[in-house]
Every structure is written in structure tokens, then in C-alpha cells.
Amino acid sequence: MNWDEYAHWGKHIADWGADYHKSLRDRPVRAQTAQGEVAAKLPLSPPDGPEMMDAILADFESIVMPGITHWQHPRFFAYFPANAAPPSMLAEMLVTTIAAQCMLWQTSPAATEVEGVMVDWLRQALDLPAKYTGVIQDSASSATLSAVLTMRERATGYSGNRQGLSGKGHLRIYCSDQVHSSIDRACWVAGIGQDNLVKIATHGPRFGMDVAALKTAIADDRAAGHTPAGIIAITGGTGIGACDTLGPILQVAAAEDLYTHLDAAWAGSAMICPEFREDFWAGVEGYDSIVFNPHKWLGAQFDCSVQFLKDAAPQLNTLKIEPEYLKTTGAAVTNYSEWTIPLGRRFRALKIWFLIRSYGLDGLRSRIRNHVLWAAEVCEEIRALAGFEIVTEPILSLFSFRCPGSDEDQQRLVDALNNDGRIYLTQGTFGGRKIIRFSVGQFDTTREDVMMARHVIEEVWGQMG
Numbered sequence: 001m002n003w004d005e006y007a008h009w010g011k012h013i014a015d016w017g018a019d020y021h022k023s024l025r026d027r028p029v030r031a032q033t034a035q036g037e038v039a040a041k042l043p044l045s046p047p048d049g050p051e052m053m054d055a056i057l058a059d060f061e062s063i064v065m066p067g068i069t070h071w072q073h074p075r076f077f078a079y080f081p082a083n084a085a086p087p088s089m090l091a092e093m094l095v096t097t098i099a100a101q102c103m104l105w106q107t108s109p110a111a112t113e114v115e116g117v118m119v120d121w122l123r124q125a126l127d128l129p130a131k132y133t134g135v136i137q138d139s140a141s142s143a144t145l146s147a148v149l150t151m152r153e154r155a156t157g158y159s160g161n162r163q164g165l166s167g168k169g170h171l172r173i174y175c176s177d178q179v180h181s182s183i184d185r186a187c188w189v190a191g192i193g194q195d196n197l198v199k200i201a202t203h204g205p206r207f208g209m210d211v212a213a214l215k216t217a218i219a220d221d222r223a224a225g226h227t228p229a230g231i232i233a234i235t236g237g238t239g240i241g242a243c244d245t246l247g248p249i250l251q252v253a254a255a256e257d258l259y260t261h262l263d264a265a266w267a268g269s270a271m272i273c274p275e276f277r278e279d280f281w282a283g284v285e286g287y288d289s290i291v292f293n294p295h296k297w298l299g300a301q302f303d304c305s306v307q308f309l310k311d312a313a314p315q316l317n318t319l320k321i322e323p324e325y326l327k328t329t330g331a332a333v334t335n336y337s338e339w340t341i342p343l344g345r346r347f348r349a350l351k352i353w354f355l356i357r358s359y360g361l362d363g364l365r366s367r368i369r370n371h372v373l374w375a376a377e378v379c380e381e382i383r384a385l386a387g388f389e390i391v392t393e394p395i396l397s398l399f400s401f402r403c404p405g406s407d408e409d410q411q412r413l414v415d416a417l418n419n420d421g422r423i424y425l426t427q428g429t430f431g432g433r434k435i436i437r438f439s440v441g442q443f444d445t446t447r448e449d450v451m452m453a454r455h456v457i458e459e460v461w462g463q464m465g
């Protein structure tokens with residue numbers, strides 16, 4: 001393909017993209033595809049000769065598109081959102097076009113320097129103290145793994161990387177029973193082990209970690225000869241939005257000299273609104289590591305996960321490696337690949353720059369405020385449906401409910417709704433029972449979209465009989 005053809009198809013795809021987004025409300029949210037259907041339409045072997053772009057795009061439309069679940073659909077209420085505001089998509093087009101690999105400062109100085117400034121813009125937007133620096137990672141899972149590895153190295157006097165963990169006893173990490181599975185997996189692959197991830201019971205209206213139980217667990221572990229290494233707190237758990245009380249946990253960590261990581265992957269975006277901070281963010285200043293995903297609620301196209309660090313040194317001591325072929329000469333510069341596990345890195349900061357400039361923080365705040373408001377409104381409407389029960393009250397824009405009947409009936413309703421296609425919801429569990437989660441946060445959703453969900457639920461439930 002030559003560059004004139006590239007320009008031709010690039011314009012074509014930009015037009016296609018605008019039409020796609022404008023027509024989203026007419027499409028079923030979740031793909032209505034049977035397993036194997038897409039693969040069966042693809043040739044079993046690659047072509048030896050070249051094919052024309054119009055044929056490739058025609059197949060994209062007929063084979064791929066029917067098998068896509070539309071995450072940018074305004075009636076996507078499943079999981080958490082993965083928003084892609086149009087300016088952030090344009091930034092991604094530029095990043096894809098430049099195709100720079102931004103592992104070191106010198107491999108694209110602008111990428112490193114824009115990243116540093118964007119991390120600081122977001123630090124200010126989230127009202128974190130000026131001492132925090134940070135790095136943009138691909139996912140909260142990677143940021144959490146970086147933090148868990150740092151806990152491990154710090155607790156072993158930075159000897160784990162060299163000597164391995166054999167003979168070092170049991171390193172222990174503490175979190176609530178509401179954390180995301182990425183925390184379990186970080187402990188698996190960091191060599192901590194699932195059995196050494198101590199899950200503390202939660203209580204209270206926001207399902208926060210029982211701090212007295214946390215203290216007891218740490219004391220018991222020390223008495224048993226184990227080595228406490230860190231605490232992972234959560235603001236906005238995936239299941240029901242659980243939030244730890246951040247200050248008291250930090251006090252325990254300080255008294256016990258433990259490294260702290262806060263997972264605010266979803267709810268962190270809402271902290272750009274000052275009115276939510278007193279309830280959800282009080283005590284945040286002081287956490288060693290904090291992760292939030294602008295690619296969830298804020299509007300930066302996936303992938304974009306910011307890890308703030310109170311002091312970058314412990315993580316750099318854990319992850320930095322400098323073989324000869326990566327050495328650069330001249331003044332000391334920031335090489336962000338030394339802050340993370342992967343070496344190669346995309347220019348992720350550009351979409352944050354485009355996003356924040358296009359809407360201003362106020363534009364982003366008003367969306368999040370509306371989502372919280374509409375979630376509360378539709379929650380009341382679902383509560384009023386005969387026999388329906390709100391299981392967990394809204395935390396920011398997430399709540400959960402049950403229809404009348406058994407756990408199987410909850411799943412039947414979720415499946416029926418998603419086969420209907422007008423809205424998309426997913427299930428979870430809480431207190432041993434199956435629940436239906438309702439999460440508002442798609443960038444273009446309107447009050448009408450959210451309130452329509454109540455009618456769809458009532459109608460589909462009625463048809464189930």
C-alpha cells in the first residue's frame with residue numbers, strides 16, 4: 001500500500017467511524033453471535049497473494065462487525081465502562097500513525113515529557129499532593145503487580161530479585177474481601193501465593209475493610225513468624241463498588257511499616273469532582289501507590305492506567321534494569337520503562353492531553369455527575385418494580401438488584417436482557433447470592449438511555465413468565 005492509498009482509506013475509515021458511532025443506538029449492545037460463528041467465516045489458511053483493501057474492509061463489515069459487543073453504546077450498563085471520547089480516539093490515530101516505541105526518553109522525548117506533565121495534570125485533577133509522580137501503564141493489573149513486587153522487594157531488603165524467595169518465609173499482603181481478581185493474580189505471579197493474601201471481612205454501608213480485624217491479622221501473622229509486606233486498599237470495588245476507609249488503614253500501615261497500594265481503577269475518575277472526595281478520597285494522601293484507569297470512566301481510549309507514586313524509588317529499585325543496549329548518554333533523564341514490567345511502551349499520554357483540552361475538567365465532571373444522578377434515579381425506579389429488590393445501594397454510579405425468584409432466575413433475566421439487545425447488564429455475587437449489576441458511565445449516555453433500562457427490564461421480565 002502506498003501513502004496515497006493510505007490517505008484514501010484513512011478518510012474512508014474516519015467517515016465510517018462517525019457513522020458507526022451515530023448509529024450505535026440501533027444496534028444490539030452485546031454481540032448476538034454464536035460461538036465459532038466468526039471463525040467459521042475466515043479462511044483456514046493465509047493468502048499467498050495480495051488482496052485489495054476494499055475486499056478486506058467488506059469482510060470486516062460482514063464478518064467482524066456482527067461479532068462485536070459495542071462498548072461505546074450509550075446503553076452499555078455492564079461491567080464498568082471503557083470510554084473512548086472522540087478526541088482521545090483522534091489522538092490514538094496520531095499515535096498509531098507515528099508508531100513510536102517510547103521505552104526511553106531518547107526514543108521519543110516528547111512522549112516522556114508529555115506523559116510527565118499529564119500525570120501531573122491528573123494528580124492535580126484528583127487533588128493528590130504535589131510530591132506524587134507517576135507513570136502510565138497498560139492496565140490496573142500491571143500497576144498492581146508493580147506495587148505487589150515492590151512490597152515483596154521492600155519486605156525482603158530488595159533481595160528477592162537476586163536470590164529468589166526460597167527460605168524467606170511467608171510474605172503476607174492484606175486486603176478486603178471485595179478486591180478485584182487482579183490483586184489475587186498479582187500475588188500469584190509475584191511469588192507471594194494466594195494463601196498469603198489475607199482477605200479481611202468488610203462492614204458498614206460502603207463495605208470497607210474491618211480495620212480492627214486487619215490489626216489482629218497482622219499481629220497474628222507476626223506472632224506466627226510471618227512477614228507482613230503490604231496493604232492493598234480499594235476505592236470502588238468491581239462487584240458492588242466497595243470502598244475502604246482510607247485514613248485508618250494508612251495509620252495501621254504506618255505503625256507496621258507496610259507499603260500501601262490503593263486500587264481506584266474505576267472510581268478514581270470520579271475524584272475529579274470535589275464533592276465526592278470527602279466521602280471517597282479522605283485519607284488518600286500518603287498511599288505509596290495509587291492506580292486509576294482514565295480508560296474506564298474518564299474517557300481516554302483503552303488502554304490508559306495511571307499509577308501515582310508517593311516516592312518512585314522503591315518501585316524503581318524493584319523494576320529498573322539497565323543492560324548495555326538500553327544505556328543512554330548525557331544528563332539523567334526519565335526512562336519510564338524502568339518504572340514498569342514491560343520494556344516497550346505506547347505513547348499513551350497524548351490521548352489524555354487531547355481529552356482534557358477538548359472538554360476541560362468541567363466537561364468531564366458534568367458527565368460523571370450526571371451518571372451518578374441518573375444511577376440513583378433508575379435505582380429508585382427498579383426498586384419500585386413489583387417484587388424487585390435493591391441489594392446494594394448506589395455507590396457513585398453502581399448499584400445491584402435482584403428480580404423475584406432464585407439465583408437461576410437472576411441469570412435467566414440477565415441472559416434474556418442481553419439477548420433482547422437494547423441494554424447490556426452483567427451479573428455478580430454478593431453475600432452468597434447472585435445479583436444483577438447496574439453501572440452507569442458510558443460517555444454519550446443520556447438520562448433517556450438510562451431510564452429506558454427500567455422499561456426494558458420490566459418488559460423482558462414480564463415476557464419471561
Ligand SMILES: *Cc1c(COP(=O)(O)O)cnc(C)c1O
Pocket residue numbers: 080138139140141142180182236237238263264265266293305
Ligand atoms: C477494572 C478494574 C481492575 C482491572 O483493571 P485492568 O486495567 O483491566 O487491569 C482492577 N480493579 C478494579 C477496582 C477495577 O474496576
